[in-house]
Amino acid sequence: MLMRRRQFLQAGVAASAALAGTVMGAGPILAAQPKAGRQVPGIYRIAVGDIEVTAVLDGYIDLGVDLFPDAKADEVAKLQQANFVPVGDMLRASVNCFVVNTGDKLAIVDAGGRNLLGPSMGDMPAGLAAAGIDPAAVDVVIATHMHPDHIGGITTTNGAAAFANAELVVHKDDWDFWMSPENLAGAPEFFKPFFQAAQAAGTPYVKTVRKIGGDEEIIPGIRSMALPGHTPGHTGFVVSSGTxxxxxxxxxxxxxxxxFAHPNWSIAFDTSPEVAAGTRRRAFDMAETDRLLVAGMHLPFPGIGYVMRGGGFKFVPAEWRYGL
Ligand SMILES: [Zn+2]
Known part of the structure; x- marks a missing residue:
């Protein structure tokens, strides 16, 4: 409702009259409520024109500060203090997925890490259930890239497709790179688990995979956008409806x-840290200039907001939407 001053004054008079008639008595005796000891499922929904987008939290990942080779320790400590997070060598990041319902098609963009990277992830299925989304109703599984925290959840622990009726959509350069037995065989030991995770996730989708490029329609309402640097085929997806x-x-x-403060600080496992930094600067610049709503897999859940300038750039989380 829209409340204006006059209504507020009238409501105040009515409330005072009502209160005057109330006799304060002894309240009921409440039983102790057992503590839950864990967070509620993370789900959040917005509308993009006629399209519904549901952010689903899979969990979180702790990244060592040393994964950012250009980061200066004193500047990191300053940022941690300014952001009211513990000062130390660990950075906690959300792992988000986004379900896109166009009305005709149901898509999920990334699916979290299942249990591939430990117990701090794998909540996506519970989040879908809480949002009333049946995995069997998903038509398209879209992967931004084939890292384990993005594609682990597309497959179940026994190796079946978690989205039994869906095709997998992924950039052809990512699919070809990660699914290659030669690349797995030739990878250094520490890097092999990335290939193994991608191949385990991709295998149930081999027959249905649709390999895409960086600028094409995936389904009406979703287009791919080349955002290179992080992996061979790392891709963004533009959801649009009307304006x-x-x-x-x-x-x-x-x-x-x-x-956001230091767009040039790339993460160590970018395929090309310099290309990734250039992509990041351009994406920030475009988002800021166009006042574009963005969603990110490692932005603080629900991971939806805007970009503004100031001390480099800043992320402005979108306000809670009370209705669609
Ligand atoms: Zn990631």
Whole structure:
């Protein structure tokens, strides 16, 4: 409702009269409520024109500060203090997925890490259930790239497709790179688990995979956008309906606290840190100039907001939307 001053005054008179008639008595005796000891499922919904987008939280990942080779320790400490997070060598990042319902098609963009990177992830299925979304109703699984915290959840622990009726959509350069047995065989030991995770996730979708480029329609309402640097085929997805647009930018940002202030600080496992930094600067610039709504897999849940300038750049979380 819209409340204006005159209504407020009238309501105040009515409330005072009502209160005057109340006799304060002894309240009921309440039983102790057992503590839950954990967070509620993370789900949040917005509309982009006629399209509904539901952010689903899969969990979080702790990134060592040393994963950002250009980060200066004193500047990191300063940012941690300014952001009211513990000063130390760990940066906590959200792991988000986004379900896009166009009305005709149901898509999910990334699916979290299942249990591939430990117990801090894997909440996506519970989030979908809480949002009333049936995995069997998903038509399209879209992967921004094939890292384990993005594609782990597309497959179940027993190796089946978690979205049994969906095709997998992924950039052809990512699919070809990660699914290659030769690349797995030739990878250094520490890097092999990335290939193994991608191949385990991709295998149930081999027959249905649709390999895409960086600028094409995925389904009506969703287009791919090349955002290179993080992996061979890292891709963003633009959701649009009428004049409304949302850019789901994948892994442009891993540590919002560090990388909005310092867009040049790339994460160590970018395929090309310099290309990734250039992509990040351009994405920030475009988002700021166009006042574009963006969503990111590692932005603080629900991971939806805007970019503004100031001390480098700043992320402005979108206000809670009370209705669609
Ligand atoms: Zn990631």
């Amino acid at each position: 409304n647009t949302l850019l789901i930018w994948g892994d442009i940002v891993h540590s919002p606290m560090l990388q």
